Amino acid sequence: MPPTRPHPRLRYQILREQSPSWKTMGTIAGVIFLTTTPLIRPRGLVGRFPNLHCPSSKFSHCRTTANTATDAPPFQVSAAASSPSSAIDEEKEVTSSGNVGADDLLIVGPGVLGRLVAQKWREEHPGCQIHGQTVTADHHEELNEEGINPCLKGTKTTHKFPYVIFCAPPSRTSDYSADVRMAALNWNGEGSFLFTSSSAPYDCNNNGSCDEDTSVVPIGRNPRTDVLLKAEEVVLEFGGVVLRLAALYTSFMKVDAASLSVAILKKRLRNQILLGCDNHPLSRQEVMDLVTKSGKFSETFEAFTGTNDPLGKRLNNSKTREEIGWEPKYPSFAHFLESL
Template identity: 65%
Template sequence: MTFSSATTDGSLFVGHTVALIPGPRAQALKPWMDSTEIAKGLDAYPCKLPYGFFFPVSASSSTAGVVNEGLDVSSTGLVGKNDLLIVGPGVLGRLVAEQWQKEKPGCQIFGQTMTKDHHDELIKIGINPILREVKPTHQFPYVIFCAPPYRTADYPEDVRMAASNWNGEGTFLFTSSSAPYDRNDNGPCDEDSPVVPIGRNPRTDVLLKAEKIVLEIGGCVLRLAGLYISLIDKGPHVYWLEKGTVEARPDHVLNLIHYEDAASLSVAILKKKLHGHIFLGCDNHPLSRQEIMDLVKRSGKFSKKFESFTGTDDPLGKRLNNSKTRVEIEWEPKYPSFAQFLGLPE
């Protein structure tokens, strides 16, 4: 996946594609993303599906990867109490799947996709690939919706259809973006801060309408800050290094969270079996664009040279704080700041 660009609030787009069932866990993450400027931290995924159910397949089976309409979700015809459906499995979805497998040994994890393009890849890492058009036969206790909004004509309706695959017993979690928070002066912002009114911005409208559906059915929303994953792949710093000179103001404040931390927070929320809550995912160390690139330079880990930001009048950002989420979910990030990720002192 190629890294996606930051939104005006510093959120990036996370996509997701994958799932795991009992069996060998993925040893290497092979992400794939599409650039997008839609306010959602989701990477591209071969999914966007109304939502059907499929049977677990064996990697040795000649029919592996083939999903037939009307088949049960499990080999026994029953859904396990810890089984998880990942709608739109990508980088984040794979990490969620891997962590869920550790937390819930013996569970089955399914990844719902729009096409079969990545089914062989999913099967190799122990995933049950599911096609969107297959009719559901059972509901799942745990569902996480990670699909981005830019590949569908009616994103809120996709979320509604995904919710029909949830049996209400565990958690339905929708990974959204921090973009809807109505702040563009680099000021403070938390879980309870006001959001952009419906009608002002088509991009945030899509997310807020999807969130409303989730909350109405008793699901939870996780608004994610900008995602990054490595020194060379996925993150605003990678994009800016590639560009060299960026027409954006240097003092715009962004908020970050590592993919692994976004996944661990998602899993922690799923485990709580909560309903109707809005959570925020960030590292609580907001940085301006210039501060991010200064850290990149200080780290000495990048061969490319960044020149400068040249913007002067584009919007500012916000300073996210998710202390409320951390207390309620009993969660802390593995990477407390971008500086620590780079191996630098604060």
């Protein structure tokens, strides 16, 4: 039987943030994204993942100050202007106490990443108002408790926001590009509009090196990347910024993705495509070897189930770091394990 590679869709529990200043954000889970040739080629054995708990278009250099969103006065956005799935709660309106503030933020998709962004944004902009747009009202009580004003997708807005970040995944909508466009229409063009995408569109696999300038998969080759690339086109059309994130696992976790997102929002950039990763690529096997070596977990990993999928990318975002002036909290997965 030929050797097999680890299955890319295996998931394991990564981190639960419980620092005193944070409300429990819940389990942060992510796909282990292969970035180098495995040290060991696992052979079809099924193993167990340990639980890890923590107690606490190209890279562009163009910047413009022009208002790339429409300069029309604030208007109401209704569900009729978006995809059919957004026809929820269309009679309600999003309002704020007083006029819109210069630092107010709209988060489309306030999940774990979005809530971390909200927390860090409020720390740096006390007194701002933060709104969170969701598909359902299931977590509105939690959002209220965290100081995020919840609203449903398709709800009318009485004003535009200076800062908008789109964190919603494409899995819960039939027209992702239309949802991104609706978010862009809620931006007044004065601060930043940021879209969190994926590193999947980069046309590079099998341990190839990849950075901000790497070419992307041609439209029509892969339905998944088509969805992301078309959404990115909408963002750039409005003068927004695309942040392509590596799989949110190991050292480049959502806490670092949130930190990078906030740093980008504050830069007020226009028409850029940036990359988020930890610059320390690891294979799945190397990740689990480090976990075992740390001696901090009771369960022992045995082996992967195997797959025929191609190997992943060796990502490097040095250009993004230089442009933004940012470094991750956890420089590598080994540093993260040492912090536990």
